[in-house]
Amino acid sequence: MTSTREGNLEAPTRHPLDWKNPAFYDEQQCLHEMERIFDICHGCRRCVSLCQSFPTLFDLVDEGKTGELDGVGKQDFWKVVDQCYLCDLCYMTKCPYVPPHVWNLDFPHTMLRAKAIKFRKGEVGAGERLLASTDVHGQFAGIPVVVQAVNAVNKTRLARKAMDAALGVHPEAWMPELASQRFRWGAAKSPSQVATQGERTPGKVVIFATCYINYNEPGIGHDLLKVLAHNDIPYVIVEKEKCCGMPKLELGDLVTVEKHKDANIPVLARYAREGYAILSAIPSCTLMFKQELPLMFPDEADVQLVMEAIWDPFEYLIARHKDGLLKTDFKAALGKVSYHIPCHGRVQKIGRKTEEMFKLIGQTVSVQLNTVERCSGHAGTYGVKTPYHPVAMKIGKPVFKAMAKDEPDHIASDCALAGHHIAQGMEQAGTPARHLAHPLSLLRMAYGLT
Numbered sequence: 001m002t003s004t005r006e007g008n009l010e011a012p013t014r015h016p017l018d019w020k021n022p023a024f025y026d027e028q029q030c031l032h033e034m035e036r037i038f039d040i041c042h043g044c045r046r047c048v049s050l051c052q053s054f055p056t057l058f059d060l061v062d063e064g065k066t067g068e069l070d071g072v073g074k075q076d077f078w079k080v081v082d083q084c085y086l087c088d089l090c091y092m093t094k095c096p097y098v099p100p101h102v103w104n105l106d107f108p109h110t111m112l113r114a115k116a117i118k119f120r121k122g123e124v125g126a127g128e129r130l131l132a133s134t135d136v137h138g139q140f141a142g143i144p145v146v147v148q149a150v151n152a153v154n155k156t157r158l159a160r161k162a163m164d165a166a167l168g169v170h171p172e173a174w175m176p177e178l179a180s181q182r183f184r185w186g187a188a189k190s191p192s193q194v195a196t197q198g199e200r201t202p203g204k205v206v207i208f209a210t211c212y213i214n215y216n217e218p219g220i221g222h223d224l225l226k227v228l229a230h231n232d233i234p235y236v237i238v239e240k241e242k243c244c245g246m247p248k249l250e251l252g253d254l255v256t257v258e259k260h261k262d263a264n265i266p267v268l269a270r271y272a273r274e275g276y277a278i279l280s281a282i283p284s285c286t287l288m289f290k291q292e293l294p295l296m297f298p299d300e301a302d303v304q305l306v307m308e309a310i311w312d313p314f315e316y317l318i319a320r321h322k323d324g325l326l327k328t329d330f331k332a333a334l335g336k337v338s339y340h341i342p343c344h345g346r347v348q349k350i351g352r353k354t355e356e357m358f359k360l361i362g363q364t365v366s367v368q369l370n371t372v373e374r375c376s377g378h379a380g381t382y383g384v385k386t387p388y389h390p391v392a393m394k395i396g397k398p399v400f401k402a403m404a405k406d407e408p409d410h411i412a413s414d415c416a417l418a419g420h421h422i423a424q425g426m427e428q429a430g431t432p433a434r435h436l437a438h439p440l441s442l443l444r445m446a447y448g449l450t
Contacts, residue, residue: 012091012098014291016298017109019116019254027117034077034114037105039069040097047090051375052083052391053111054090081118083391084111085379086250087343088291109295115252124251127167131381132247138215141178151177170389174424176216176417183209183218184237188225192232195275198323201316205235206276208268208310210285211243217416223444224281224313230447231320231327236276240267244285249292250380261293261303269302272309279313281440283344283414284380286312290348312345313440314353314414321360331448333366334358335409339439340399340422341373342415354414354439361446372402376413378421393425400425403433412439 018024041047042061047054057080064071090107091098097105118124130136141147153159160171169175187207195203205228213221228235245260268278268289280286289310297303311319320326337358345354358369377395382388403411404426411426411433413419423436437445 010100012095013100014091014109014295015099015104015106017112017295019113019296024113025117025120030110030113030117031074031077033110034080035069035074037107037110038072038077038080040103040105041107042069044096046096047094047107050089050094051085051087051379051395052388053080053107056080056083078114078118081111081114083388084108084115085382086112087375087379088347089343089375092347092349112249112252115250116254117252119252119254124253125168128251128381128385129253131167131169131384132251132253133243134211134215134247135243138178138211141180141182141215144180147178147180164386168386169384170386173384173389174420175384176212176420179214179216179218181218183214183221186218187221187237188229190225190235191229192234194232195234196232196325198320198325200319200323201325202275202277203233204276205233205279205316206268206271207235207237208241208244208264208278208280208285208289209237210280210282212282212416217438220281220416220438220440223438223441224279226444226449227317227440227447230449231317231325233320238267238271238278244280244288246284246288246292247380249288250382254296257293257296261297265293265300265302265306268306268309272305276309277316278306278310279316280310281313281414281438282416283312283342283348286310287344287348312348312350312353312414314357315348315350317443318353318356318360327447328360328364330361330364330446332445334361334442334446335366336368336370336406337442338370338372338403338405338408338411340376340403340411340413340415340418341371342413342418343375343379345414346373357439357443361443365446367446368406370403370405370408372399374399374402376415376418376421376425378415378418380417383417383421392421393428396421396425397429400429400431404429404431407431408434410435410437410442412437412442414439 060072060076088108097103163169164171197203242260242263245257248256293303294307355371361367376399377392383392423433426433
């Protein structure tokens with residue numbers, strides 16, 4: 001393979017992240033690699049429509065002294081880094097120069113390296129660090145009176161101004177409420193105890209609750225349990241868990257990512273050895289165990305074991321259907337559904353499993369499906385931060401418009417945060433959603449379960 005070849009025909013491959021090598025934190029080496037990559041990106045520009053990193057880069061080049069990358073100051077490279085929210089779509093869907101191409105271009109992990117250098121230098125503020133500590137501020141969830149007070153106060157203009165000043169949260173950005181009862185506290189016991197193995201699927205499931213479902217929207221988790229119970233799939237809840245580490249990864253706080261890994265992996269590996277399928281209903285959390293941790297810790301057998309055992313819920317359920325073990329006794333029509341595929345679902349390389357489920361439901365009851373496959377712009381904490389919220393809304397505009405097509409009865413996204421972001425964008429565009437629900441909730445409704 002020579003460097004004159006335009007791009008790859010092969011599937012992208014990922015190299016392990018050599019983050020414990022002291023050279024990883026060498027700022028000059030990192031800047032040199034960014035320069036090499038940015039020059040290639042400038043000559044290609046296929047990723048201009050993905051996120052704000054690439055328009056930022058290309059504007060810096062076009063407005064520079066020479067019209068080439070040598071006219072851009074190295075200090076301005078950080079403006080590109082700050083716009084990257086590690087969605088991975090450039091690597092997985094656009095870039096023709098990723099490995100195994102000889103140019104070996106890995107834009108997301110180079111941005112992650114730069115973020116890690118910035119974090120180590122102490123250039124990430126306390127507000128951003130707290131915002132990414134989902135299992136810290138989630139601890140208020142489920143505490144009587146406190147939850148109601150916090151949720152009420154957070155809706156006031158005064159509180160939102162304070163959050164802007166202290167945490168850098170945009171006053172107009174949608175923020176999740178704390179749940180009155182945590183998912184883990186109210187999860188129903190599995191009515192089924194008999195595991196029926198499938199050719200493709202383990203017969204029993206363990207649920208990694210995730211911070212968001214545990215502290216903010218436990219209803220999503222309860223709906224998953226109802227679907228599993230209806231299909232006679234025995235389940236348990238992970239005995240003990242911490243945040244998956246994705247919010248910390250986005251900050252470049254790799255040391256804390258390792259701490260979360262050290263807490264989660266031994267527990268999850270035990271379930272994997274006992275033959276459980278591990279299900280996580282937040283795509284970013286699933287991706288963390290499927291891709292990012294295995295790339296950060298390639299030599300740890302338990303990390304690789306968990307990688308093999310973790311499933312997206314619809315990935316598992318569709319495989320269960322192919323095993324002939326999923327009930328299709330759907331009773332309630334869903335009508336018109338606009339469904340959004342989130343970025344961290346796309347890069348799991350599992351195909352459109354949620355869409356497959358909606359089409360399966362549609363073989364029994366009425367479902368008119370409109371699938372939208374494009375970044376919503378929310379991207380974890382990116383979409384709520386003061387400097388980036390307006391950009392996130394701009395990135396999401398094509399999605400907001402596409403999701404409003406034919407005035408759907410329901411809008412849904414596997415990423416609950418993206419779903420709320422889309423609903424906010426549709427509201428601002430004058431095409432408010434009639435009903436927002438997670439796809440697992442719509443599946444529960446289709447089964448006629450209450």
